Amino acid sequence: MMTYPALIDDPKIPSDAKLRAKRMLTSCSGSSVGSYSDSLGLWTVREDVARFIERRDGISSAPENIFLSAGASEAIKSVLYLLSTGLAGDQRAGIMVPVPQYPLYSATNSEYNAYQINYYLDESRNWALNTNELERALNGAKGKCLPRAIVVINPGNPTGQVLSRESIEQVIRFAVDNRLVLLADEVYQFNIYHPDEHPWFSFKRVLHDMGPAYSQRLELASFMSCSKGFMGECGFRGGYCELVNFNPDVQAQLYKLLSARLCSPVLGQAMVGCFVNPPEKHEPSYDSYTSERDSILGQLKLKAEMMTKLLNSLPGMSCNVVQGAMYAFPRIHLPPRAVQAAEERGLKPDFFYCVQFLEEKGVCFVPGSGFGQADGTYHFRVTILPPVEKIKHVLECLKDFHTIFMAKYSDNECN
Amino acid sequence: MMTYPALIDDPKIPSDAKLRAKRMLTSCSGSSVGSYSDSLGLWTVREDVARFIERRDGISSAPENIFLSAGASEAIKSVLYLLSTGLAGDQRAGIMVPVPQYPLYSATNSEYNAYQINYYLDESRNWALNTNELERALNGAKGKCLPRAIVVINPGNPTGQVLSRESIEQVIRFAVDNRLVLLADEVYQFNIYHPDEHPWFSFKRVLHDMGPAYSQRLELASFMSCSKGFMGECGFRGGYCELVNFNPDVQAQLYKLLSARLCSPVLGQAMVGCFVNPPEKHEPSYDSYTSERDSILGQLKLKAEMMTKLLNSLPGMSCNVVQGAMYAFPRIHLPPRAVQAAEERGLKPDFFYCVQFLEEKGVCFVPGSGFGQADGTYHFRVTILPPVEKIKHVLECLKDFHTIFMAKYSDNECN
Numbered sequence: 001m002m003t004y005p006a007l008i009d010d011p012k013i014p015s016d017a018k019l020r021a022k023r024m025l026t027s028c029s030g031s032s033v034g035s036y037s038d039s040l041g042l043w044t045v046r047e048d049v050a051r052f053i054e055r056r057d058g059i060s061s062a063p064e065n066i067f068l069s070a071g072a073s074e075a076i077k078s079v080l081y082l083l084s085t086g087l088a089g090d091q092r093a094g095i096m097v098p099v100p101q102y103p104l105y106s107a108t109n110s111e112y113n114a115y116q117i118n119y120y121l122d123e124s125r126n127w128a129l130n131t132n133e134l135e136r137a138l139n140g141a142k143g144k145c146l147p148r149a150i151v152v153i154n155p156g157n158p159t160g161q162v163l164s165r166e167s168i169e170q171v172i173r174f175a176v177d178n179r180l181v182l183l184a185d186e187v188y189q190f191n192i193y194h195p196d197e198h199p200w201f202s203f204k205r206v207l208h209d210m211g212p213a214y215s216q217r218l219e220l221a222s223f224m225s226c227s228k229g230f231m232g233e234c235g236f237r238g239g240y241c242e243l244v245n246f247n248p249d250v251q252a253q254l255y256k257l258l259s260a261r262l263c264s265p266v267l268g269q270a271m272v273g274c275f276v277n278p279p280e281k282h283e284p285s286y287d288s289y290t291s292e293r294d295s296i297l298g299q300l301k302l303k304a305e306m307m308t309k310l311l312n313s314l315p316g317m318s319c320n321v322v323q324g325a326m327y328a329f330p331r332i333h334l335p336p337r338a339v340q341a342a343e344e345r346g347l348k349p350d351f352f353y354c355v356q357f358l359e360e361k362g363v364c365f366v367p368g369s370g371f372g373q374a375d376g377t378y379h380f381r382v383t384i385l386p387p388v389e390k391i392k393h394v395l396e397c398l399k400d401f402h403t404i405f406m407a408k409y410s411d412n413e414c415n
Numbered sequence: 416m417m418t419y420p421a422l423i424d425d426p427k428i429p430s431d432a433k434l435r436a437k438r439m440l441t442s443c444s445g446s447s448v449g450s451y452s453d454s455l456g457l458w459t460v461r462e463d464v465a466r467f468i469e470r471r472d473g474i475s476s477a478p479e480n481i482f483l484s485a486g487a488s489e490a491i492k493s494v495l496y497l498l499s500t501g502l503a504g505d506q507r508a509g510i511m512v513p514v515p516q517y518p519l520y521s522a523t524n525s526e527y528n529a530y531q532i533n534y535y536l537d538e539s540r541n542w543a544l545n546t547n548e549l550e551r552a553l554n555g556a557k558g559k560c561l562p563r564a565i566v567v568i569n570p571g572n573p574t575g576q577v578l579s580r581e582s583i584e585q586v587i588r589f590a591v592d593n594r595l596v597l598l599a600d601e602v603y604q605f606n607i608y609h610p611d612e613h614p615w616f617s618f619k620r621v622l623h624d625m626g627p628a629y630s631q632r633l634e635l636a637s638f639m640s641c642s643k644g645f646m647g648e649c650g651f652r653g654g655y656c657e658l659v660n661f662n663p664d665v666q667a668q669l670y671k672l673l674s675a676r677l678c679s680p681v682l683g684q685a686m687v688g689c690f691v692n693p694p695e696k697h698e699p700s701y702d703s704y705t706s707e708r709d710s711i712l713g714q715l716k717l718k719a720e721m722m723t724k725l726l727n728s729l730p731g732m733s734c735n736v737v738q739g740a741m742y743a744f745p746r747i748h749l750p751p752r753a754v755q756a757a758e759e760r761g762l763k764p765d766f767f768y769c770v771q772f773l774e775e776k777g778v779c780f781v782p783g784s785g786f787g788q789a790d791g792t793y794h795f796r797v798t799i800l801p802p803v804e805k806i807k808h809v810l811e812c813l814k815d816f817h818t819i820f821m822a823k824y825s826d827n828e829c830n
Contacts, residue, residue: 034648070485070652073676085528090505107675113500233449235681237485237652260522261488265680266650 016283024270033266039259041068041240042266045273049240052276057205065243067255068272070264071234072187072225075241077108079221082254083148083181084112094145096137096180098129100329100371100379102157115145120374123331126320127161131170138178149181150174155188155200155324158371158381160304162198162323168206176217184222187239188325190229193301198323204244220244226271228326230296232385238268300326303384303391310395316406326385329368332378338409350378356405361397431698439685448681454674456483456655457681460688464655467691472620480658482670483687485679486649487602487640490656492523494636497669498563498596499527509560511552511595513544515744515786515794517572530560535789538746541735542576546585553593564596565589570603570615570739573786573796575719577613577738583621587629596634602654603740605644608716613738619659635659641686643741645711647800653683715741718799718806725810731821741800744783747793753824765793771820776812 008018027044029035040046046063053061069075084093092115097105099118109116119137121127129152138147152171154163163171175182184203192200204222207215222242227234243251263269278293279285304322311319311330319330334349342352350367358364368379384391423433442459444450455461461478468476484490499508507530512520514533524531534552536542544567553562567586569578578586590597599618607615619637622630637657642649658666678684693708694700719737726734726745734745749764757767765782773779783794799806 028650032650034650036642036649070680071677077676104675111672111675227451234451234677235443235447235449237678237680257526260519260526261492262486262649263652265485265652265683267682268680 014284014288016279016285020274020277024273028266033270035266037068037263037266037269039261039263040255041066041264041269042273045269045276046240048273048277049242053202053204053242057202057208059205059208061242065246065251067241067243067258068264068269069239069241069258070237070268071227072185072223072239072241073104074237074264075221075223075239076104076183076185078254078258079181079183079241080105080108080114080149081112082250082257084109084114087146092145093149094141094147096134096147096150098151098153098156100158100368100373101151102153102185103370105151106372115141117141117145117147118372121156121159121161123320123374123377126323127156127159127329129163129167129171131174134171134174147178147180149183151183151185152203153185154203155191157185157188157325158327158329158366158368159320160322160325160327160329161320162192162194162200164198165201165206168201168203169210172203172207172210172214172218176214181219181221184220186222187225187228189224190231190297191300191326192324193304194321194323200324204242207244216245218244219246221246224272226268226275229275230293230300231271231275232296233271236268236271237265238271239264240272299388300384303388304328306388306391307382307384307395310399314399314402317402322384327381327383329371329379329381332380334378335406335409335411337411338405341409350380353378353405354380357398357401361401363394363397429699429703431694431700435689435692439688443681448685450681452483452678452681452684454676454678455670456481456679456684457688460684460691461655463688463692464657468617468619468657472617472623474620474623476619476657480661480666482656482658482673483679483684484654484656484673485652485683486642487600487638487654487656488519489652489679490636490638490654491519491598491600493669493673494596494598494656495520495523495529495564496527497665497672499524499529502561507560508564509556509562511549511562511565513566513568513571515573515783515788516566517568517600518785520566521787530556532556532560532562533787536571536574536576538735538789538792541738542571542574542744544578544582544586546589549586549589562593562595564598566598566600567618568600569618570606572600572603572740573742573744573781575735575737575740575742575744577607577609577615579613580616580621583616583618584625587618587622587625587633591629591632596636599635599637601637602640602643604639605712606715606741607739608719609736609738615739619657622659631660633659634661636661639687641683641690644690645708645715646686646690647711648686651683651686652680653686654679655687714803715799718801718803719743721803721806722797722799722810725814729814729817732817737799742796742798744786744794744796746783747795749793750821750824750826752826753820756824765795768793768820769795772813772816776816778809778812 007013025031027042045068046066049066050061050063087093092113094117095109095114096117096119099120106116117137119134122130141147189200203220207218224240226236226238279289307328308319308322311317311328316333317330319328322328332353339349342349348369350369354365354367365380365382373379422428440446442457460483461481464481465476465478502508507528509530509532510524511532511534514535521531532552534548537545556562601617604615618635622633639655641651641653694704722743723734723737726732726743731748732745734743737743747768754764757764763784765784769780769782780795780797788794
């Protein structure tokens with residue numbers, strides 16, 4: 001067998017990085033990431049995730065309640081599958097989902113024939129959650145399904161809001177009162193741009209602080225991924241889920257379900273191991289790690305601010321503050337004649353707007369109708385990920401396009 | 416940002432390996448395996464898979480009909496999901512599955528509430544497939560389900576047989592006559608130990624040779640993986656599926672289904688890219704590649720022969736020739752008193768045998784009941800993967816254990 005250069009001997013790689021790699025390899029069968037891991041993931045990484053959660057929340061976490069997955073998507077789909085299927089007769093599970101929402105949820109509900117209960121986020125209050133709206137949505141679904149779970153995305157995707165502690169408490173009370181499992185999509189927990197005014201709290205932490213009447217009752221599943229944050233390692237498909245207060249028999253069924261796919265990608269697991277166990281202050285990689293992390297997050301913050309500022313400067317457009325995540329989701333106040341023009345072509349008005357922008361400027365925004373939006377409102381999602389210069393260019397293109405588009409369809413135009 | 420040593424400059428890595436890596440990276444967004452790929456996989460790899468199939472079968476293959484997956488398991492589960500769900504009312508899809516079979520199929524059928532139609536392989540003819548048995552199984556399921564598909568594992572897992580061309584033709588005729596989709600699990604296609612006496616044929620190749628009455632009618636899905644063969648890179652979760660003759664609308668639905676999970680692990684895709692596009696004769700890696708491949712496959716052949724020989728030398732044990740794959744699946748002719756002793760303990764007799772072996776010798780064989788077996792027959796599965804010395808040791812342990820076990824429970828013993 002041919003031997004390839006041993007990176008372990010390379011002096012350019014910091015010693016703590018080598019130790020981490022060695023430790024990870026030692027936890028793999030045959031010291032190779034080419035081997036299957038346990039179906040729930042490498043024990044070492046599950047332990048590291050538990051320690052990460054403990055440091056983050058200041059409360060205990062057990063590796064037994066954590067499983068690793070091919071990105072957060074696989075974990076979310078597995079938990080939704082557990083909750084949506086196997087009901088008696090033709091009864092359907094009701095899954096409460098925010099609108100606007102990341103379309104994984106609507107696609108999965110449709111795949112598993114779950115009944116989707118839409119609750120609307122309040123755009124006028126920076127996409128806030130509101131208990132009255134949750135009640136309204138749940139009451140409206142009575143008799144149509146067996147409500148089983150509520151999904152919350154915090155920070156929001158595509159909406160970019162960071163939930164206040166009070167909002168989180170309200171959702172928890174609502175879930176407990178209505179015996180709903182809470183799915184907390186917390187994959188953007190590192191992408192918090194105004195931590196002083198809008199700090200991020202984990203659902204687990206807030207749940208704990210609410211005392212045993214809640215903390216011993218709510219069944220909570222929290223999801224995290226190596227695809228977001230400052231890591232952005234999407235192609236490795238690494239993620240984890242922590243289960244809190246799940247009935248052990250139910251949890252065992254979920255774990256059994258996961259075993260059929262053997263294991264999640266082992267290098268994705270290793271990637272999770274890296275972000276939950278970053279270099280410590282005394283370690284040689286610490287400085288390069290923190291400076292790279294802070295530079296990426298700093299740029300994202302800058303771009304989020306730049307984006308909202310320009311979007312809000314355009315007449316007929318308004319955009320909430322991007323407090324977290326990676327997107328702006330501005331509202332386009334389309335003139336009635338633009339709506340009419342779209343409908344004449346059989347297109348949704350936001351799609352009509354985005355397609356014209358794509359055709360004229362070569363830039364693709366995702367129409368709000370892909371995420372859901374209140375009736376009669378129109379949006380698009382735009383990511384803050386590209387480099388500053390590219391975003392500036394895109395916003396210039398948008399300004400040009402938008403001005404002409406709005407003029408064309410405004411009432412005092414005869415075109 | 417810190418820069419790490421560039422392997423591309425390392426003179427110890429062959430130039431063709433570098434070119435392959437460069438080509439793969441060029442096909443990734445941002446030249447990084449950390450990016451999402453298209454949900455069906457990197458186009459370059461899908462093209463390489465098509466060329467691989469063309470070289471193997473001598474007939475055309477289109478990358479559009481190939482998708483990449485997290486191991487073969489994900490692809491198999493997706494196709495079974497497509498076929499098993501969405502039927503009207505409480506009708507269940509019937510999926511024909513060999514017995515013994517790799518338990519992914521029974522687990523997935525149970526997960527998707529499909530009706531499993533067991534057809535038995537003929538142990539007395541080296542686990543051959545038999546049309547009469549297929550007919551019997553299908554007739555027995557009439558009125559209980561809507562038969563939709565037949566699964567064939569070739570080479571067999573756990574049974575190690577390689578299907579003859581005639582057997583493959585029979586299954587194809589049966590599938591076409593009964594309008595069944597054929598799922599060909601061909602993940603062990605490189606693990607063929609007696610290619611002269613028992614050559615391996617792909618279902619696609621045989622289908623083509625049967626002429627348009629079949630080749631234009633059978634819907635075929637063939638699965639392959641980087642976890643088997645001589646690669647054994649299970650932890651990367653790389654696999655592919657080729658769809659033949661699928662209705663374009665149905666195929667579009669499957670592809671839509673796959674998009675919810677974003678993409679399969681990109682390094683797993685790269686791993687598939689490596690095995691379908693191996694070094695060619697004029698390239699610098701060719702010699703090391705072929706010698707490593709041939710050494711692994713040669714060892715596996717040796718171990719397969721060693722294993723069956725010793726298993727057949729034990730009284731009360733018989734084992735078919737391991738023609739392919741990675742396992743022996745010997746039958747234990749348990750004395751009635753052993754069966755009785757197991758039943759008194761509430762255990763299945765093969766489980767009883769394997770647990771005692773595990774407890775006494777510390778070696779785990781998988782009981783045949785995990786794979787299914789004809790009533791009143793008992794087996795276990797043992798892998799030929801460990802090194803020769805370890806297999807020798809295990810077989811010594813088995814000989815000791817088996818001799819005492821059989822003596823203990825034979826009729827002329829009073830114990």
